[in-house]
Amino acid sequence: MKFTFFIEGENFSKAGTASSEVKKILKQLNVDPKIIKRTVVSLYEAEVNVVAHAFEGNMNVEIFPDKIVVRIEDKGPGIPDIDKAMEKGFSTATPKVREMGFGAGMGLPNIKKNSDEMNISSKVNVGTKLEIVNYLK
Amino acid sequence: MEKAHFYHALKVVEEVCIGCTHCMNVCPTSAIRVKNGIADINKNACVDCGECLNSCPVNAIIVEQDDFSQIFHYKQRVALLPTVLLGQFPDDISEKQIYSVILELGFTHVYEVDETADILTEVTKTYMQKHHQERPFISSFCPAIVRLIQVKFPALVEHIIHLKPVIDISAIFYREKLKNEGFSDDEVGIFYVTPCAAKIAAVKSPVGEDKSFIDGVINMDFIYNKVLLSIKQNKSKELKYELNKHISRRSIGWTLTNGEASQYSGRCLAIDEIHNVIEVLEKLENEEITDVDFIELRACDHSCAGGVLTTENRFLAIERLRKRADWYHRNKPIILEKKEIEEYRPYLLENISIKSIEPRSILSLDTDMMEAMKKMEKINRILKVLPSIDCGACGAPRCQALAEDVVQGKAKMTQCVFLQKMLTKEGLITPQESFDISENTWGVKRFEKKNINDH
Ligand SMILES: Nc1ncnc2c1ncn2[C@@H]1O[C@H](COP(=O)(O)OP(=O)(O)O)[C@@H](O)[C@H]1O
Ligand code: SF4
Ligand code: SF4
Ligand SMILES: [Mg+2]
Numbered sequence A: 001m002k003f004t005f006f007i008e009g010e011n012f013s014k015a016g017t018a019s020s021e022v023k024k025i026l027k028q029l030n031v032d033p034k035i036i037k038r039t040v041v042s043l044y045e046a047e048v049n050v051v052a053h054a055f056e057g058n059m060n061v062e063i064f065p066d067k068i069v070v071r072i073e074d075k076g077p078g079i080p081d082i083d084k085a086m087e088k089g090f091s092t093a094t095p096k097v098r099e100m101g102f103g104a105g106m107g108l109p110n111i112k113k114n115s116d117e118m119n120i121s122s123k124v125n126v127g128t129k130l131e132i133v134n135y136l137k
Numbered sequence B: 001m002e003k004a005h006f007y008h009a010l011k012v013v014e015e016v017c018i019g020c021t022h023c024m025n026v027c028p029t030s031a032i033r034v035k036n037g038i039a040d041i042n043k044n045a046c047v048d049c050g051e052c053l054n055s056c057p058v059n060a061i062i063v064e065q066d067d068f069s070q071i072f073h074y075k076q077r078v079a080l081l082p083t084v085l086l087g088q089f090p091d092d093i094s095e096k097q098i099y100s101v102i103l104e105l106g107f108t109h110v111y112e113v114d115e116t117a118d119i120l121t122e123v124t125k126t127y128m129q130k131h132h133q134e135r136p137f138i139s140s141f142c143p144a145i146v147r148l149i150q151v152k153f154p155a156l157v158e159h160i161i162h163l164k165p166v167i168d169i170s171a172i173f174y175r176e177k178l179k180n181e182g183f184s185d186d187e188v189g190i191f192y193v194t195p196c197a198a199k200i201a202a203v204k205s206p207v208g209e210d211k212s213f214i215d216g217v218i219n220m221d222f223i224y225n226k227v228l229l230s231i232k233q234n235k236s237k238e239l240k241y242e243l244n245k246h247i248s249r250r251s252i253g254w255t256l257t258n259g260e261a262s263q264y265s266g267r268c269l270a271i272d273e274i275h276n277v278i279e280v281l282e283k284l285e286n287e288e289i290t291d292v293d294f295i296e297l298r299a300c301d302h303s304c305a306g307g308v309l310t311t312e313n314r315f316l317a318i319e320r321l322r323k324r325a326d327w328y329h330r331n332k333p334i335i336l337e338k339k340e341i342e343e344y345r346p347y348l349l350e351n352i353s354i355k356s357i358e359p360r361s362i363l364s365l366d367t368d369m370m371e372a373m374k375k376m377e378k379i380n381r382i383l384k385v386l387p388s389i390d391c392g393a394c395g396a397p398r399c400q401a402l403a404e405d406v407v408q409g410k411a412k413m414t415q416c417v418f419l420q421k422m423l424t425k426e427g428l429i430t431p432q433e434s435f436d437i438s439e440n441t442w443g444v445k446r447f448e449k450k451n452i453n454d455h
Helices: A017-028 A033-053 A082-086 A095-099 A107-113 B022-026 B051-055 B068-073 B083-088 B095-104 B113-130 B143-152 B154-159 B166-180 B197-204 B220-232 B249-253 B274-285 B314-331 B345-350 B369-385 B399-407 B417-425 B431-442
Strands: A002-008 A056-063 A067-075 A117-123 A127-135 B010-012 B032-035 B038-041 B061-063 B076-081 B109-112 B188-194 B216-219 B268-272 B294-298
Touching: A002 A017, A002 A033, A017 A033, A017 A056, A017 B369, A033 A056, A033 A067, A033 A107, A033 A127, A033 B154, A082 A107, A082 A117, A107 A117, B010 B038, B022 B032, B022 B051, B032 B431, B051 B061, B068 B188, B068 B216, B076 B083, B076 B166, B083 B095, B083 B220, B083 B314, B095 B109, B095 B220, B109 B113, B109 B166, B113 B166, B113 B249, B113 B345, B143 B154, B143 B197, B143 B274, B154 B274, B166 B188, B166 B345, B188 B197, B188 B220, B197 B216, B216 B220, B249 B314, B268 B274, B274 B294, B369 B399, B417 B431
Parallel strands: B076 B109, B076 B188, B188 B216, B268 B294
Antiparallel strands: A002 A056, A056 A067, A067 A127, A117 A127, B010 B061, B032 B038
16 A cells, blocks of 8 residues: 655644654554554654755655555755764754754654664755665564 | 443433534544434544533533432442532632532532542652653543543553542542441442543543442532522521531642643643644654653643533633632641541552553554555545545545445445435436435434425
8 A cells, every 4th residue: 555745845834744644544554553653753753854954755655464664755955974864963953943843863863763674865965765664563 | 343332421312413413523533423313422432522512502412410319329428529619609609508518418428539639649759750661641630531542542541640530549538438437338329520421431431440439420510500509599507517628729729720730840741622632642642742751631621620511611610719729728727637538548559550541442444454454445445536525414524434434334425415416417326315315314304395485
């Protein structure tokens, strides 16, 4: 089963809408609440990253009998040094974004913690692709 | 899917219900459908919040109560009161008068349940320290919220504090006290005067307890009327009740918004009104709100002052309760050397825990995920042909709800009035068939011939 949600860049008031939609679907599919929680927490962080750091993006959700695969692809500045970005506390967030309570540099580390597999690839000035896989069993 | 039977005090009076769909549209768990022209409440989904009752224009939804005379089955008859009751009466009616009338009605003891808030606060503090990994802690105070979390936010169930609310602590305190005074268990009847339907459900189908500690429930509006009547008719001349107690500010404020949250250190939030609560629970579930220690959640607007069985305007009731708390605080009429309840502290602490609270999601389409996926695909296909205007004319609150009902075998797609028109135009159903379907949803009466010129 496939679903696609659009993510609007720079609109913090809408950040979380896509992950909430995915949560609704997973609840309807009777997925274990603990797995839903992990998935939604990581999707929320990924969604916020698109809002905060990129121009726009899509969240593509694919649900298989044994796993949930989510690809978040954005058009944006990309990440020059992924290893660095993965470090706890590293952030390039602007003061404006920090004022809104985002930009603690814990997003990517939290995604890693809350997913079974995480793949990230990025091209500077093109965009970022993030894949999150959570197994259902 | 669910086997258990849940008791709900909210009942639709079929003779009065006009099938107007107001309740169906406000129910926060989408528990209501209109069938045969009458609102029908799904017992598995209802959380007893009372929103439907508040929205009904013809008072067709009522809170069923126990027969009052049942109190006389017991030798010792204890009336447990919520402090909000005292906020319902005009200023010129004294606490003493209210207590006296309640005794005259036939009770042998009167006790305000929120008095045990002092003990609960202390135990909660230790509980939160001991179980710190379960942070954020959600209060178990409001039964409608506990049920809401069970059915809609199953992942959050484990954050609910597994301690008895004051109503149960007070009940076990009073029962034990009377036992010590020499009465046997079946001589003691404990009755709760309830401000809402949710507390009744909590008494009749307790969550996290094997049985209830309360023998019966009396609706607060009933007591309100009795007290006013008795005072207006000047019946209660001799005041039976000796006012020799002291109630803390904490106890009097307990049922009001921030009553609990103000007691604990750390980051504490107090949220009232069920839609606000749902919004916060969504965020909590997504971990959009983190770093919170304690969350007080109440289904009613302005907490229990807004309970469905209250009679006074909630703002006035709150003002009175604040005044009452101030009065006790300033005058401390007679502070008992040592409160009687203190002797029972060890006993209460021993019995204050509750068992596990089980999630029972109403959201999943099927227990089997593959089946659920198939159903979801079907729902999405059905939604493509429904008009998505959520008119409710099919007897379901939204097109999405009708689609789900169809897939679950609880409704027919042709209940949609738009589809009916299309199918009729294409000759796939006859006008008579279309009419029959609508009659099934809305009842025969709705379609009785009415002549415009008659009005
Ligand atoms: N989708 C993205 N596009 C561009 N840069 C990103 C994206 N996601 C993350 N980054 C970069 O990685 C850094 C770390 O991300 P994260 O751990 O989520 O912390 P934060 O978002 O709080 O800054 C960000 O500050 C940003 O520089
Ligand atoms: S009490 Fe609340 S949950 Fe139950 S049917 Fe009424 S509105 Fe819905
Ligand atoms: S807020 Fe109070 S009155 Fe309202 S449902 Fe909850 S317990 Fe009952
Ligand atoms: Mg981030």
